[in-house]
Amino acid sequence: MASHAIDVQNAQENYLEVKGRWSGILSWIFSTDHKRIGILYLVSIAFFFIVAATIGIFMRLEQLTMGPTLMKPEVYNRLFTLHGVIMIFLFIIPGIPAILGNFFLPIQIGAKDVAFPRLNLLSWWLFMIGATLAILTLFLPGGLPDTGWTFYAPYSIRTGSEVSLAVFAAFILGFSSILTGLNFVTTVHRMRAPGMSFFRMPLFVWALYATAWIQILATPMVGITLLLIIVERLLNIGIFDPTQGGDPILYQHLFWIYSHPAVYIMILPGFGVISEIIPTFSRRTIFGYKLIAFSSLSIAIFGSLVWAHHMFVSGQSDLANIIFSFLTFFVAIPTAIKVFNWVATLYKGSIRFEPPLLFALSSIFLFSIGGFTGLMQATLPINVHIHDTYFVVGHFHYTMFGGTIWALIAGILYWFPKITGKMYNKKWIYVAWAFMFIGFNTLYGTMLYMGWKGMPRRYYDHLPEFHTDHVIATVGSWFLYTGILILVSTLIYAVYRGTKADANPWGGTTLEWKTSSPPPLENFEKEPVVEHEPYYHEEAIR
Amino acid sequence: MGASNFTNSVDNIFLFILAVSVALLVGITITMIYFIIRYNHKRNPRATDIPGNVTLEVVWTVIPLLIVMGFFYYGYIDYKQMRDFPDDAMQIKVTGRMWSWLYTYPNGLQTDTLYLPVGKPVTVNLESMDVIHSFYIPAFRLKMDAVPGVPTKMWFTVEKPGSYQVLCAEYCGDRHSYMLSKIVGMPQAEFDKWYASASAEIEAQQAGTEEAGAAPAGPSPEKGARLVKLKGCVACHSLDGSRLVGPSFKGLFGKTETVIVNGKEEQITADEDYIRQSILEPSAAIVKGYPPAMPPQRNIVTDDDIEHIIAYLKTLK
Numbered sequence: 087m088a089s090h091a092i093d094v095q096n097a098q099e100n101y102l103e104v105k106g107r108w109s110g111i112l113s114w115i116f117s118t119d120h121k122r123i124g125i126l127y128l129v130s131i132a133f134f135f136i137v138a139a140t141i142g143i144f145m146r147l148e149q150l151t152m153g154p155t156l157m158k159p160e161v162y163n164r165l166f167t168l169h170g171v172i173m174i175f176l177f178i179i180p181g182i183p184a185i186l187g188n189f190f191l192p193i194q195i196g197a198k199d200v201a202f203p204r205l206n207l208l209s210w211w212l213f214m215i216g217a218t219l220a221i222l223t224l225f226l227p228g229g230l231p232d233t234g235w236t237f238y239a240p241y242s243i244r245t246g247s248e249v250s251l252a253v254f255a256a257f258i259l260g261f262s263s264i265l266t267g268l269n270f271v272t273t274v275h276r277m278r279a280p281g282m283s284f285f286r287m288p289l290f291v292w293a294l295y296a297t298a299w300i301q302i303l304a305t306p307m308v309g310i311t312l313l314l315i316i317v318e319r320l321l322n323i324g325i326f327d328p329t330q331g332g333d334p335i336l337y338q339h340l341f342w343i344y345s346h347p348a349v350y351i352m353i354l355p356g357f358g359v360i361s362e363i364i365p366t367f368s369r370r371t372i373f374g375y376k377l378i379a380f381s382s383l384s385i386a387i388f389g390s391l392v393w394a395h396h397m398f399v400s401g402q403s404d405l406a407n408i409i410f411s412f413l414t415f416f417v418a419i420p421t422a423i424k425v426f427n428w429v430a431t432l433y434k435g436s437i438r439f440e441p442p443l444l445f446a447l448s449s450i451f452l453f454s455i456g457g458f459t460g461l462m463q464a465t466l467p468i469n470v471h472i473h474d475t476y477f478v479v480g481h482f483h484y485t486m487f488g489g490t491i492w493a494l495i496a497g498i499l500y501w502f503p504k505i506t507g508k509m510y511n512k513k514w515i516y517v518a519w520a521f522m523f524i525g526f527n528t529l530y531g532t533m534l535y536m537g538w539k540g541m542p543r544r545y546y547d548h549l550p551e552f553h554t555d556h557v558i559a560t561v562g563s564w565f566l567y568t569g570i571l572i573l574v575s576t577l578i579y580a581v582y583r584g585t586k587a588d589a590n591p592w593g594g595t596t597l598e599w600k601t602s603s604p605p606p607l608e609n610f611e612k613e614p615v616v617e618h619e620p621y622y623h624e625e626a627i628r
Numbered sequence: 629m630g631a632s633n634f635t636n637s638v639d640n641i642f643l644f645i646l647a648v649s650v651a652l653l654v655g656i657t658i659t660m661i662y663f664i665i666r667y668n669h670k671r672n673p674r675a676t677d678i679p680g681n682v683t684l685e686v687v688w689t690v691i692p693l694l695i696v697m698g699f700f701y702y703g704y705i706d707y708k709q710m711r712d713f714p715d716d717a718m719q720i721k722v723t724g725r726m727w728s729w730l731y732t733y734p735n736g737l738q739t740d741t742l743y744l745p746v747g748k749p750v751t752v753n754l755e756s757m758d759v760i761h762s763f764y765i766p767a768f769r770l771k772m773d774a775v776p777g778v779p780t781k782m783w784f785t786v787e788k789p790g791s792y793q794v795l796c797a798e799y800c801g802d803r804h805s806y807m808l809s810k811i812v813g814m815p816q817a818e819f820d821k822w823y824a825s826a827s828a829e830i831e832a833q834q835a836g837t838e839e840a841g842a843a844p845a846g847p848s849p850e851k852g853a854r855l856v857k858l859k860g861c862v863a864c865h866s867l868d869g870s871r872l873v874g875p876s877f878k879g880l881f882g883k884t885e886t887v888i889v890n891g892k893e894e895q896i897t898a899d900e901d902y903i904r905q906s907i908l909e910p911s912a913a914i915v916k917g918y919p920p921a922m923p924p925q926r927n928i929v930t931d932d933d934i935e936h937i938i939a940y941l942k943t944l945k
């Protein structure tokens with residue numbers, strides 16, 4: 087490790103020290119450096135996550151007793167909507183691409199920045215404007231929307247809450263997402279360092295590349311759909327409203343044509359992070375590089391053809407149900423391939439067990455539960471029973487939270503020393519992990535169980551037969567939340583007081599580990615030349 | 629025997645997939661943990677690079693493919709039965725509205741609890757008066773959305789006598805979680821008796837209105853009490869003075885209150901005319917401090933119904 091990377095350290099100012107035109111906070115919010123923008127996203131997105139997780143805790147508290155506990159139904163309904171909207175639109179969709187992608191995509195392909203740095207800054211601003219508009223609904227007469235994050239018509243057209251502004255906010259957030267996607271695709275095509283052929287790109291870059299295409303192609307769909315909701319509310323033209331000859335099921339199609347591919351926008355980057363972490367800590371190359379890269383693309387393609395599996399009991403035709411059920415099962419295959427390849431990568435490795443690996447492997451475990459419960463839901467007669475119950479709530483928390491967010495945490499732990507130049511206290515990270523892992527399974531495992539028993543989702547109150555389960559789930563949420571707080575405080579503490587980190591503390595092989603920690607403004611002292619596949623560990627037996 | 633003809637088959641598919649899933653999950657997890665321990669850098673200081681293995685990768689593409697196609701096929705067989713409607717089924721209309729279920733039998737009899745004979749196929753024809761609801765009976769393992777403007781249906785046979793919970797599974801507003809009801813399955817003979825007597829009552833009522841001249845039935849508070857339950861008023865109006873979505877019925881009649889008419893506040897007294905208007909045209913005068921959430925009841929209650937309801941409201945002091 088004590089090789090030439092260290093000499094670089096003092097040669098150039100790192101990106102945190104560079105003095106630009108602005109200082110203080112302005113040096114962040116007007117910066118076009120992809121690394122600073124990545125951190126802007128990290129701070130804003132982490133803030134939204136904590137807010138939404140706190141809302142989740144309050145929702146669980148409401149379920150601690152039968153009947154009213156803390157709030158009225160109209161408050162509960164607004165809370166789950168706000169929780170869902172923040173988690174989806176402000177947290178998990180931008181999530182990994184905006185934070186880790188912005189920071190590491192250019193570095194991993196040996197570029198100085200993304201292709202359009204100013205557009206990149208504009209994306210962040212659009213993101214913040216969208217977020218602000220969504221929060222503004224709080225202060226308007228109708229208050230926060232109470233429709234659930236799916237805004238189903240005709241309820242969303244009839245409700246008195248401020249749906250129009252909230253939906254407009256989501257529309258703007260969509261643009262932020264499209265611009266980021268555009269930026270990444272162009273960067274991957276145009277900015278690779280000499281020798282960085284497509285098949286020498288790290289798998290994280292492949293995952294971001296596949297995601298970026300979905301962002302560009304699918305997001306305009308939801309933009310149009312959301313605009314139609316606004317038009318419908320303001321002008322009453324009757325596209326979705328049956329009292330005027332509209333079709334409420336059409337809304338669901340339009341909504342899910344985007345929102346299903348969107349779940350792959352959420353998960354693929356997480357798969358990318360895991361594909362980085364496992365080879366590094368195994369000190370060997372990844373098993374089945376091309377298969378993993380192509381499985382990202384095939385998930386992106388198949389994922390676009392399965393949207394109506396959210397609508398098996400909506401009243402669409404039986405034939406449509408059968409076809410969409412059939413297609414849905416195919417998405418499982420590339421996902422299963424990835425899991426097998428990751429496990430095979432541990433085989434004959436020389437494994438260093440560190441916090442990022444622990445979180446990455448936990449992510450695989452939790453995501454697998456999400457995947458298996460997904461297969462159950464894809465099976466038609468089972469879906470008829472568990473659709474719109476807590477089973478679904480459990481399932482998507484296992485996939486999105488267990489899969490993506492645990493992978494995001496793994497990624498942050500992996501790259502933290504690179505981003506900040508500091509190392510955190512690993513013992514406290516293990517403590518946080520234990521709380522989170524126990525809490526997570528207590529909370530969401532119980533949700534799966536109650537869903538199978540017939541507890542519908544979005545219920546302010548529950549029947550006596552579900553009471554014990556709800557109490558257990560709520561206790562689980564306390565453990566989970568405690569774990570999250572320990573994790574966040576450990577990392578914040580490390581930013582200020584952490585020990586100094588090496589340029590390559592984990593023995594990684596991709597380009598970001600060949601520059602100093604934190605990297606200089608333009609990422610590399612001199613443009614790197616790539617001679618090997620990304621996970622080439624010199625000392626491994628070949 | 630399950631509660632409905634689908635209970636057991638759905639459970640069996642679920643258990644089958646669950647068993648396969650648990651086996652695979654445990655397999656993957658144990659392998660992962662074993663590798664972590666076996667290939668720890670202390671035991672295995674130098675890694676071996678294995679970039680891939682075509683045979684293995686084909687195997688773990690094809691085997692999962694076969695497994696999930698098995699799941700699909702198993703599900704498809706059962707689903708086909710769910711959607712294969714028997715011709716001799718009893719036809720029940722189920723109407724969802726904020727926030728109650730209304731059942732209409734072939735002869736026009738309406739109830740707020742669904743009584744059904746055991747062993748006879750039933751087709752449920754769903755409709756909604758406002759937003760999307762979903763008719764869900766967990767014990768039967770069945771649900772189907774009630775979509776305004778789009779007729780939907782499902783069928784089942786109740787196999788065991790008993791009382792089964794009905795829930796609304798599609799979010800529909802403030803009192804979504806209270807949109808509950810029951811299905812009561814009873815032996816055919818018992819059902820026939822109930823059906824005959826309940827229907828006789830309806831006929832007597834209709835006969836009563838037709839022969840109004842001869843024997844003036846007159847507004848009846850007892851009928852009113854039944855109607856506010858049946859027609860779903862109590863989903864939004866309590867009878868004990870507590871506040872739900874709308875004002876309580878208790879003490880309503882004769883009360884002086886502030887309403888908003890065309891954006892202007894007005895004082896009114898809740899007399900018969902006001903109540904009639906409130907029911908048929910709720911948006912004409914909105915009670916101050918309440919949302920304009922009451923749907924017009926023109927298609928739900930008849931003029932006679934309203935007279936009975938008013939008679940009942942008068943008794944709620």
Ligand code: HEM
Pocket residue numbers: 139140142143145146166167169170171173174177178233234235236479483486487491542543544545563566567
């Ligand atoms: C401390 C962490 C969390 C807790 C305690 C929590 C809890 C909950 C609860 C209780 C519900 C509502 C169930 C219902 O009434 O139907 C819910 C819904 C939801 N959660 Fe979470 N959750 C957490 C984290 C997350 C994360 C990380 C995500 C996404 C990445 C997420 C996404 C959602 C979504 C999309 C909904 C559906 C909202 C809707 O029905 O419209 N949650 N969560």
Ligand SMILES: [Cu+2]
Pocket residue numbers: 724760761762796797798799800804807
């Ligand atoms: Cu409903």
